[in-house]
Amino acid sequence: MTxxxxxxxxxxxxxxxxxxxxxCRDVKKWFGDFQALCGISTTVRESEVVVIIGPSGSGKSTxxxxxxxxxxxxxxxxxxxxxxLNNDLRNVEKIRSEVGIVFQQFNLFPHLTxxxxxxxxxxxxxxxxxxxxxxxxxxxxxxxxxxxxIDKYPAQLSGGQQQRVAIARALAMQPKIMLFxxxxxxxxxxxxxxxxxxxxxxxxxxxxxxxxxxxxxFAKGVADRIMFMDxxxxxxxxxxxxxxxxxxxxxxxxxxxxxx
Amino acid sequence: xxxxxxxxxxxxPPHVVAYRWARANLFSSPGNAVLTIVTxxxxxxxxxxxxxxxxxxxxxxxxxxxxxxxxxxxxxxxxFWRIWVTLHGVAVLFGLSWxxxxxxxxxxxLVFAAACVPLYVFMLEGWAILWTSxxxxxxxxxxxxxxxxxxxxxxxxxxxLTVWLxxxxxxxxxxxxxLYPSFLxxxxxxxxxxxxxxxxxxxxxxxxxxxxxxxxxxxGVLLAVGRASTFxxxxxxxxxxxxxxxxxxxxxxxxMSFFILRLAIRHETSILGIPITGYEVSVVFMAMLxxxxxxxxxxxxxxxxxLQAVPRGQIEAGQALGLGGVQVLALIVLPQALxxxxxxxxxxxxxxxxxxxxxxxxxxxxxxxxxxxAPAQPGFIGLHAExxxxxxxxxxxIAFSMSRAxxxxxxxxxxxxx
Ligand SMILES: Nc1ncnc2c1ncn2[C@@H]1O[C@H](COP(=O)(O)OP(=O)(O)O)[C@@H](O)[C@H]1O
Ligand SMILES: [Mg+2]
Numbered sequence: 201m202t203x204x205x206x207x208x209x210x211x212x213x214x215x216x217x218x219x220x221x222x223x224c225r226d227v228k229k230w231f232g233d234f235q236a237l238c239g240i241s242t243t244v245r246e247s248e249v250v251v252i253i254g255p256s257g258s259g260k261s262t263x264x265x266x267x268x269x270x271x272x273x274x275x276x277x278x279x280x281x282x283x284x285l286n287n288d289l290r291n292v293e294k295i296r297s298e299v300g301i302v303f304q305q306f307n308l309f310p311h312l313t314x315x316x317x318x319x320x321x322x323x324x325x326x327x328x329x330x331x332x333x334x335x336x337x338x339x340x341x342x343x344x345x346x347x348x349x350i351d352k353y354p355a356q357l358s359g360g361q362q363q364r365v366a367i368a369r370a371l372a373m374q375p376k377i378m379l380f381x382x383x384x385x386x387x388x389x390x391x392x393x394x395x396x397x398x399x400x401x402x403x404x405x406x407x408x409x410x411x412x413x414x415x416x417x418f419a420k421g422v423a424d425r426i427m428f429m430d431x432x433x434x435x436x437x438x439x440x441x442x443x444x445x446x447x448x449x450x451x452x453x454x455x456x457x458x459x460x
Numbered sequence: 461x462x463x464x465x466x467x468x469x470x471x472x473p474p475h476v477v478a479y480r481w482a483r484a485n486l487f488s489s490p491g492n493a494v495l496t497i498v499t500x501x502x503x504x505x506x507x508x509x510x511x512x513x514x515x516x517x518x519x520x521x522x523x524x525x526x527x528x529x530x531x532x533x534x535x536x537x538x539x540f541w542r543i544w545v546t547l548h549g550v551a552v553l554f555g556l557s558w559x560x561x562x563x564x565x566x567x568x569x570l571v572f573a574a575a576c577v578p579l580y581v582f583m584l585e586g587w588a589i590l591w592t593s594x595x596x597x598x599x600x601x602x603x604x605x606x607x608x609x610x611x612x613x614x615x616x617x618x619x620x621l622t623v624w625l626x627x628x629x630x631x632x633x634x635x636x637x638x639l640y641p642s643f644l645x646x647x648x649x650x651x652x653x654x655x656x657x658x659x660x661x662x663x664x665x666x667x668x669x670x671x672x673x674x675x676x677x678x679x680g681v682l683l684a685v686g687r688a689s690t691f692x693x694x695x696x697x698x699x700x701x702x703x704x705x706x707x708x709x710x711x712x713x714x715x716m717s718f719f720i721l722r723l724a725i726r727h728e729t730s731i732l733g734i735p736i737t738g739y740e741v742s743v744v745f746m747a748m749l750x751x752x753x754x755x756x757x758x759x760x761x762x763x764x765x766x767l768q769a770v771p772r773g774q775i776e777a778g779q780a781l782g783l784g785g786v787q788v789l790a791l792i793v794l795p796q797a798l799x800x801x802x803x804x805x806x807x808x809x810x811x812x813x814x815x816x817x818x819x820x821x822x823x824x825x826x827x828x829x830x831x832x833x834a835p836a837q838p839g840f841i842g843l844h845a846e847x848x849x850x851x852x853x854x855x856x857x858i859a860f861s862m863s864r865a866x867x868x869x870x871x872x873x874x875x876x877x878x
Contacts, residue, residue: 270776297782307777311795311873320791321781330616373781 217424218246221377221408222267227276229262229432236262237273238432246376249409251419254429255455260412263429264379267410268299281376297325300370304382306362308354308369314341315350318369326373340368344398360391364398371402378402380411416460420444428452513845522840523582523850529834530582530850533660533825542654543663544591549629551595555602556622559610568864575857582850630674656742660825662854664744668816668826672751673809679752680759681798685789687760688767698760705757710750711818717750718743718822747819755812762804766797799873806866810859827851 222244229237236259244250252260265271266278269285269292278285280295309317318340319333328336341347344364346357354362363383370378380399384392396418403409403422413419419426419440426443428436428451436449444460447453472480486496523530532543580592609618659667686698705713728738770793778788798805817828825833831847834840 268780270780293782293784296780299780301780303773303777305773307771307773309774309777309792309796311799321783324787324791325782369781 217248220244221246221281222410223277223279225277227263227266227273227278229259229266229271229273229275236432237266239276240432240434241276242427242434242437244377244408244410246408247406248424249403249411249422250425250427251423252410252412252427252429253414253416253419253455253459254435258429259432260429261381262432264301264381264410264412267377267379268296268301270301297321297373298375299377299379300373300375301379301381302363302366302370302383304385306354306359306366306386308362308366310354312353313350314352314354314357314365317354317365318372321369322372336372337368340372341365343371343401344368345394358391359387360394363387363391363395367395367398367402377408377410380409380413382412382414384413384415414459416444428455430455514849518846518849519840519843520582520846522834522843522846525840526830526834526837527582527585529661529825529830530827531661532663533830534658535660535663536654536658539654540587544595546633547591547595548598549633551599552602553622553626553629555599556606556618556625559603559606560615560619560622562610568861568868571864572857572861575860578853579857634671656744657824659744661830662827664819664824665813665816665827667744668748668751668819669813671748672755672812672816675748676752676755676759676812677805677809679756681763681794683756683760684763684767685794687764702757702760705754706761710754710815711821713754714747714750714818714822717746717753721749722746743822743824747822747824751812751816755808758808759805762801762808763797765804766799766801767793769800770796799870802866802870802873806862810862813859813862814855827854 220243222242224240224242227237227240228235238259240259240263252263254260262271266273266285267280272287273285281298283291283294285291285295309320312320315334315337318337319328319330322328322333322336323330337350338347341350344367346361346364349357349361349365354365357365363386367378367383383399384395387395392415396415399409399411399418400422411418411423423440425437426440427434428443428449430451436443436447436452443452444456447456487493528535528537532540535543606618609615683698683702686694687702689695689698722741722743725737725739725741729736730738774792774796775788778792783791817826819826820829820832828851831844831851834847835843
């Protein structure tokens with residue numbers, strides 16, 4: 201979506217950024233001979249909202265997915281909340297329960313009701329009692345605005361509703377970090393806003409978020425930092441004002457001219 | 461409603477409708493008319509001959525006189541109570557399950573019961589009438605006992621309990637067969653031993669089919685999962701097993717389990733003084749083993765197809781929530797994979813059910829074998845048609861019920877999908 205509103209001031213958020221919760225140093229990743237990530241170094245502070253943009257195939261999803269080890273990285277270090285991501289299974293499990301992810305295709309479990317979609321990890325990972333889990337599910341669905349859908353199956357919901365359930369499902373684990381991989385790209389235009397509103401509210405509440413999106417309005421209005429990726433590298437990053445008003449790199453300018 | 465704006469066609473009298481339909485569908489051209497007449501003539505003749513046989517010329521005494529043979533083979537009459545006890549247990553468990561899960565409608569058992577009427581006609585006699593009634597009563601009692609539990613907070617507990625009862629009951633029923641007769645007390649007493657050669661008829665067919673299905677299904681699922689495993693040793697073993705079994709005819713596997721495995725188990729060997737083999741194993745058990753080993757390979761291939769149909773994103777979503785590998789498999793992948801292949805699975809089960817008739821090569825007298833023995837008895841010589849028709853009906857009723865049940869299951873589980 202192209203949103204040309206001029207930004208008057210850097211987005212104000214009623215919280216200060218905390219300690220460094222994600223630290224990446226020279227992260228590299230190969231798929232066979234093809235190098236998808238060519239040395240990513242960045243840090244994300246607690247409560248920060250980072251929006252990643254970039255052309256298709258630039259490694260945005262791959263980078264996001266290395267952060268909860270859906271893709272293991274080949275070189276470099278990733279430290280999430282003080283725990284290094286490596287082959288140690290306990291670390292992976294600890295980090296996965298602290299990092300929620302929302303996918304482009306929702307990936308709800310079609311054979312389970314909305315309630316079970318959200319409570320599955322609560323009962324099987326957090327070992328909550330069913331009644332406690334249900335209470336939590338109800339409050340989460342209220343938070344994303346669809347408490348009445350609790351007994352339905354995913355296929356009975358609209359795309360926007362499904363994506364909101366997916367957000368609720370990730371939030372159920374009470375993660376410290378939320379990752380979003382193009383959460384609105386598979387949605388019909390009229391449903392995009394309801395999902396962005398939920399994300400906006402989440403950012404306001406102080407959640408640390410890394411968001412891959414093409415929604416420039418969201419990037420300008422909510423992000424603390426925009427990160428532009430191309431060919432497996434971070435080409436440029438900065439506050440939305442710096443980034444959109446005065447891009448430094450030619451590749452950034454070219455990309456912005458194509459999408460805005 | 462647009463009915464007002466359109467001229468309402470007067471309803472045609474039925475005979476006119478029928479006439480028009482026949483003209484359009486049966487007599488639209490001279491060739492078509494000839495075809496219709498010839499077909500009707502052949503069908504009519506077949507129906508006439510068929511019903512004349514069933515209702516007039518057939519000598520159904522062969523079934524009546526041999527009902528013991530047809531239903532239980534040479535199982536000693538004094539020991540019939542064992543079968544009835546088992547049947548009551550099954551009835552109770554069915555009643556509980558029906559109420560506790562209850563996704564199948566009542567139409568199915570009614571159709572099944574109606575189809576069974578010709579069987580009852582031959583089966584019900586003396587004590588059998590009483591036992592059949594008490595079985596049905598046991599089913600109903602269990603169903604209504606579980607009635608209030610369905611929507612109470614004890615439902616999950618009751619469901620778990622029922623599953624365990626099924627498993628334990630199954631094991632308890634199997635144990636004597638598997639351990640035959642090494643660990644059983646000798647003749648006499650409550651658990652005197654019924655030689656497996658005396659098992660037969662519908663009873664044997666059902667035992668073989670139920671055990672074959674109930675054991676080969678989980679085994680097949682394990683093989684399919686193993687085939688998709690990332691551990692090379694497990695994967696190679698599963699692939700080798702599946703491909704080997706699928707390359708061999710069932711009859712060969714039955715022969716092998718009978719002539720090679722059974723003799724190997726009978727041959728005494730021991731490691732450090734602990735006897736490893738040297739047991740007498742029943743023929744029925746070896747036949748079960750053959751069916752299980754054979755069917756598992758086919759089920760594995762069916763399930764593999766289902767596993768491949770589950771999108772990668774489902775697994776990732778599970779992993780991202782912190783679920784472990786086994787949890788992702790059991791809670792997310794398998795339920796979806798199995799649902800997708802219900803029709804193919806049930807086809808495989810029906811095949812297995814019918815394939816049990818191959819045990820005649822091990823000299824067991826299953827339903828099919830009985831239909832060959834009965835018409836060889838003095839007094840019933842040559843009454844093959846009656847015997848075959850009767851067992852054909854039994855096979856059909858059971859196979860058809862399985863097929864219908866699978867369709868219902870598919871519909872009910874399909875709730876919310878797509
Ligand atoms: N599982 C995979 N196997 C092989 N190549 C992959 C795989 N996943 C991604 N890639 C490749 O890595 C590159 C980056 O992909 P991705 O991170 O999905 O890009 P983006 O999300 O920015 O569009 C692409 O060229 C893609 O083809
Ligand atoms: Mg992507």
